[in-house]
Amino acid sequence: MCRNIRTLYNFEPPATADEVRASALQFVRKLSGFNAPSQANQAAFDLAVKQVSEAATTLINSLTTFSPPKNRDVERAKAAELSAKRFGRPAGSGQSSKPKAQRG
Numbered sequence: 001m002c003r004n005i006r007t008l009y010n011f012e013p014p015a016t017a018d019e020v021r022a023s024a025l026q027f028v029r030k031l032s033g034f035n036a037p038s039q040a041n042q043a044a045f046d047l048a049v050k051q052v053s054e055a056a057t058t059l060i061n062s063l064t065t066f067s068p069p070k071n072r073d074v075e076r077a078k079a080a081e082l083s084a085k086r087f088g089r090p091a092g093s094g095q096s097s098k099p100k101a102q103r104g
Helices: 017-032 039-062 072-087
Strands: none
Touching (some): 017 039
16 A cells, blocks of 8 residues: 555544545555546546545544544654654654755
8 A cells, every 4th residue: 555645534633625635646546557647537537536535534434433532743753753763764854864866
């Protein structure tokens, strides 16, 4: 599954429509293999994003839990710590130690 798709359920504040749509867009991009579809495929692509967004919203609104909502900042910090352990860089730096090559 695409690493850019994040868990949207059981957060305070709840996921916004924009967050759900962004997740749906990433999902459709992954399934279709298109980052930007051709004009011939644009309508089908847009319809799929709309339908996946609606299905995701229905799912999120239908789920129940006894767990308290998660805090976005705490979860973000946990993810940064795991990333630092995995990739060997300081948590929260967001920078690699090697400069990226310039494309020209």
